[in-house]
Amino acid sequence: NTITLSVIKADIGGFVGHSAMHPALMDCANEKLAAAKKSGLLVDYHVSACGDDLQLIMTHRHGVDHEPIHRLAWDTFEAGTAVAKDLHLYGAGQDLLADAFSGNVRGQGPGVAEMEFVERKSDPVLVFMADKTSAGAWNLPLYKMFADPFTTAGLVIAPTLHQGFRFEVHDIYKHKKITFDCPEELYDMLMFIGSPGKYTVKAVYSRADGTIAASTSTERLSLIAGKYVGKDDPVMIVRAQQNFPAVGEVLDPFRYPWIIEGWMRGSHYGPLMPVSVKQATPTRFDGPPRVACLGFQLAGGRLIGPRDMFDDPSYDEARRDANRIADVLRMHGPFEPHRLPLEDMEYTTMPQIMKKLEGRWAQL
Numbered sequence: 001n002t003i004t005l006s007v008i009k010a011d012i013g014g015f016v017g018h019s020a021m022h023p024a025l026m027d028c029a030n031e032k033l034a035a036a037k038k039s040g041l042l043v044d045y046h047v048s049a050c051g052d053d054l055q056l057i058m059t060h061r062h063g064v065d066h067e068p069i070h071r072l073a074w075d076t077f078e079a080g081t082a083v084a085k086d087l088h089l090y091g092a093g094q095d096l097l098a099d100a101f102s103g104n105v106r107g108q109g110p111g112v113a114e115m116e117f118v119e120r121k122s123d124p125v126l127v128f129m130a131d132k133t134s135a136g137a138w139n140l141p142l143y144k145m146f147a148d149p150f151t152t153a154g155l156v157i158a159p160t161l162h163q164g165f166r167f168e169v170h171d172i173y174k175h176k177k178i179t180f181d182c183p184e185e186l187y188d189m190l191m192f193i194g195s196p197g198k199y200t201v202k203a204v205y206s207r208a209d210g211t212i213a214a215s216t217s218t219e220r221l222s223l224i225a226g227k228y229v230g231k232d233d234p235v236m237i238v239r240a241q242q243n244f245p246a247v248g249e250v251l252d253p254f255r256y257p258w259i260i261e262g263w264m265r266g267s268h269y270g271p272l273m274p275v276s277v278k279q280a281t282p283t284r285f286d287g288p289p290r291v292a293c294l295g296f297q298l299a300g301g302r303l304i305g306p307r308d309m310f311d312d313p314s315y316d317e318a319r320r321d322a323n324r325i326a327d328v329l330r331m332h333g334p335f336e337p338h339r340l341p342l343e344d345m346e347y348t349t350m351p352q353i354m355k356k357l358e359g360r361w362a363q364l
């Protein structure tokens with residue numbers, strides 16, 4: 001009775017610029033996934049979009065990293081890219097870095113969050129999708145969901161959560177992983193995940209029974225491609241209730257618009273604004289960065305939903321705060337801490353400028 005939830009996403013062309021998704025790409029993806037459901041490969045699916053990123057939310061019985069599922073996603077993105085090219089959408093095929101599919105979409109451009117688990121009698125799952133930011137954007141909210149009792153009351157008052165959670169953290173430059181048992185190892189863990197550009201939380205597990213609670217995409221496009229190809233625009237799956245935080249505890253960290261890297265040209269800090277899927281269309285300075293969340297109840301693998309979780313007035317203040325922070329950061333223009341430090345920008349004219357000014361630098 002195990003089910004696998006796979007969320008695979010890619011930017012295969014923006015409408016207009018990098019701001020949103022053209023409906024023709026959604027139609028194309030719906031058609032492909034409907035056929036895969038009919039053939040029995042998928043139990044169920046839902047196609048969505050966050051900004052210019054196409055989101056394939058799929059359930060099936062084949063486990064994570066299953067080649068036919070990854071191939072289905074890749075083929076869907078390729079078919080969508082053909083449509084995007086026909087419409088001259090912006091950056092058609094942007095995130096498809098490999099020329100051809102080679103068994104798994106990991107390391108090929110698309111972002112992947114997957115988890116396999118035994119479906120509970122009632123199994124609420126939340127799929128988070130972000131645009132104009134990178135994989136590390138989930139670090140702080142995940143810390144708050146699974147390790148901060150001021151966010152998650154259940155860590156204190158629910159016997160099923162009181163043992164805490166185990167965090168799997170990846171060093172994305174050295175390709176290494178480590179686990180931290182929280183709350184005991186909180187301070188050690190924070191030393192690492194406080195640098196979300198280098199260390200990302202890949203997964204979280206319940207310490208009560210070892211089951212998976214959260215899974216994120218941690219692919220870094222610039223590290224894969226060796227050059228700027230847009231931001232990673234990550235996704236995350238979180239299971240809620242019972243041994244996990246309640247739905248409202250999972251959502252509560254997004255009340256504050258955490259400042260994350262991304263935004264214009266992938267080279268600026270900006271606030272992560274929680275929005276409905278309809279409002280996940282970053283326009284101001286290609287932003288500010290967005291996060292949307294779709295909630296589902298699983299029923300024998302069927303995706304009952306979605307509910308658009310941030311389409312709620314209780315997130316109005318978060319959006320207002322995000323706009324205020326956006327104003328303050330935008331005032332800085334090309335100055336840090338709005339613009340990223342030199343070594344973290346996705347591209348730069350520095351080498352050309354240095355070359356041009358060669359010989360004009362006098363010794364002090």
Ligand code: 13P
Pocket residue numbers: 246248
């Ligand atoms: P209900 O009584 O509405 O089911 O709420 C239970 C709960 O845990 C809310 O966080």
Ligand code: 13P
Pocket residue numbers: 011018051052091094131132229230231232233263264265266286
């Ligand atoms: P995307 O990664 O969403 O395509 O953003 C690219 C960009 O440069 C936005 O200014």
Ligand code: MG
Pocket residue numbers: 011013014017018052090091094230
């Ligand atoms: Mg784009």
Ligand code: MG
Pocket residue numbers: 011018051052053131132231233
């Ligand atoms: Mg994007």
Ligand code: MG
Pocket residue numbers: 011132229230231232233
């Ligand atoms: Mg991107």
